[in-house]
Amino acid sequence: MRTALVIGTGLIGTSVALALAGRGVRVHLSDHDPGQARTAAALGAGTDAEPDGPVDLAVIAVPPAHVAATLADAMRRGLARGYLDVASVKGGPRRELAALGCDLARYLGTHPMAGRERSGPLAATADLFEGRPWVLTPVGGQAGGTDTEVLNLALELVALCRAVPVVMDADDHDRAVALVSHTPQLLSSMVAARLEEADETAVRLCGQGIRDVTRIAASDPRMWVDILSANPGPVADVLAAVAADLDETVRALRALESSDAERHGAREAGIAGIEDVLRRGNAGRDRVPGKHGAAPAAYEVVAVLIGDQPGELARIFADAGRAGVNIEDVRIEHATGQQAGLIQLTVEPQAAPGLTAALRERGWSIRQ
Ligand SMILES: NC(=O)c1ccc[n+]([C@@H]2O[C@H](COP(=O)([O-])OP(=O)(O)OC[C@H]3O[C@@H](n4cnc5c(N)ncnc54)[C@H](O)[C@@H]3O)[C@@H](O)[C@H]2O)c1
Numbered sequence: 163m164r165t166a167l168v169i170g171t172g173l174i175g176t177s178v179a180l181a182l183a184g185r186g187v188r189v190h191l192s193d194h195d196p197g198q199a200r201t202a203a204a205l206g207a208g209t210d211a212e213p214d215g216p217v218d219l220a221v222i223a224v225p226p227a228h229v230a231a232t233l234a235d236a237m238r239r240g241l242a243r244g245y246l247d248v249a250s251v252k253g254g255p256r257r258e259l260a261a262l263g264c265d266l267a268r269y270l271g272t273h274p275m276a277g278r279e280r281s282g283p284l285a286a287t288a289d290l291f292e293g294r295p296w297v298l299t300p301v302g303g304q305a306g307g308t309d310t311e312v313l314n315l316a317l318e319l320v321a322l323c324r325a326v327p328v329v330m331d332a333d334d335h336d337r338a339v340a341l342v343s344h345t346p347q348l349l350s351s352m353v354a355a356r357l358e359e360a361d362e363t364a365v366r367l368c369g370q371g372i373r374d375v376t377r378i379a380a381s382d383p384r385m386w387v388d389i390l391s392a393n394p395g396p397v398a399d400v401l402a403a404v405a406a407d408l409d410e411t412v413r414a415l416r417a418l419e420s421s422d423a424e425r426h427g428a429r430e431a432g433i434a435g436i437e438d439v440l441r442r443g444n445a446g447r448d449r450v451p452g453k454h455g456a457a458p459a460a461y462e463v464v465a466v467l468i469g470d471q472p473g474e475l476a477r478i479f480a481d482a483g484r485a486g487v488n489i490e491d492v493r494i495e496h497a498t499g500q501q502a503g504l505i506q507l508t509v510e511p512q513a514a515p516g517l518t519a520a521l522r523e524r525g526w527s528i529r530q
């Protein structure tokens with residue numbers, strides 16, 4: 163692929179453009195807000211000048227509700243040899259495109275399983291998709307089937323973004339993301355919504371647990387209304403199953419709360435009910451793939467106290483590097499009201515003792 167056009171230069175469009183531009187593709191950037199395209203160009207994602215002829219691939223990265231109309235317009239203007247979108251739902255856009263009478267052979271619905279809770283070009287990064295699944299939903303058959311050239315262009319794009327292609331049927335994809343992406347977004351928002359009216363004395367106690375659970379509650383509501391309203395049935399099915407667990411858990415807790423719990427064996431039943439959902443949670447969590455889609459790995463965490471001052475992170479990473487240790491993941495826990503935090507360095511189990519010793523030697527305070 164030599165040339166590409168990215169329409170919609172927000173978080174995802176600009177991240178794609180940065181990855182392509184970094185690997186030598188000439189990228190044209192377009193957005194209905196020209197300021198967004200200018201910002202993306204200033205970040206090195208390409209040029210906001212119009213292409214002077216059809217590009218190899220047009221990438222449509224606008225909110226789901228605008229995908230079909232944007233694609234239809236681009237196709238009518240003959241802007242590219244192949245077209246794909248990156249929207250988080252796949253069944254709806256394809257049906258809308260068909261209803262608009264577009265050439266479905268030149269189009270492929272795709273979805274990179276990577277993102278952030280922030281929007282816009284300034285949140286974009288060239289490595290956003292590295293090691294992440296990128297779903298492709300080609301359609302077989304002669305009439306309306308995906309053209310091989312378009313599928314190959316999409317595979318090249320996925321490879322240039324260093325993502326991992328996963329081929330799926332569009333409706334199967336929508337049911338899968340209802341479970342692993344759309345319902346988690348709603349549950350995160352619902353937990354965070356409890357805090358809106360909460361007493362300040364409670365909010366001050368927020369620790370890492372609630373930070374983990376509510377990170378994506380900071381996402382753009384307009385975008386998520388678009389996504390959820392394009393996948394209502396599958397999301398409602400998963401939420402109904404969660405609601406059944408919630409009902410059971412509330413019943414179990416109420417049984418423990420009642421004053422005559424001991425007498426009627428309700429205490430044992432209540433504990434069993436709570437334990438059941440926690441154990442099923444352990445089993446589900448064990449199935450979440452690890453880094454780069456590999457089987458979940460058992461890592462160890464080395465927790466170190468760091469000061470809240472410039473250069474501390476660089477210093478600790480350099481010290482870990484000098485000890486020859488590869489850091490698999492990093493998390494920082496901020497201590498409320500203190501000029502310090504706890505950095506948790508996730509490493510291979512065999513590297514943990516050496517890293518602990520090396521950091522102690524260099525004066526770092528290790529927390530057990
Ligand atoms: N945010 C995520 O985590 C994530 C992950 C994977 C896929 N997606 C999908 O990627 C797409 C873009 O999401 P985002 O997070 O980059 O959003 P974003 O808000 O950061 O960017 C969207 C951009 O599209 C532009 N836009 C809106 N309507 C347009 C139109 N009609 N023509 C041209 N430009 C238009 C906006 O000005 C904005 O710059 C969505 O379809 C979303 O479902 C998002």
Ligand SMILES: O=C(O)C(=O)C[C@]1(C(=O)O)C=C[C@@H](O)C=C1
Nearest residue numbers: 250274275276277278279343378
């Ligand atoms: O990690 C995040 O912040 C995301 O929101 C990413 C996430 C996801 O649920 O995994 C969100 C929506 C997208 O369609 C794909 C990826």
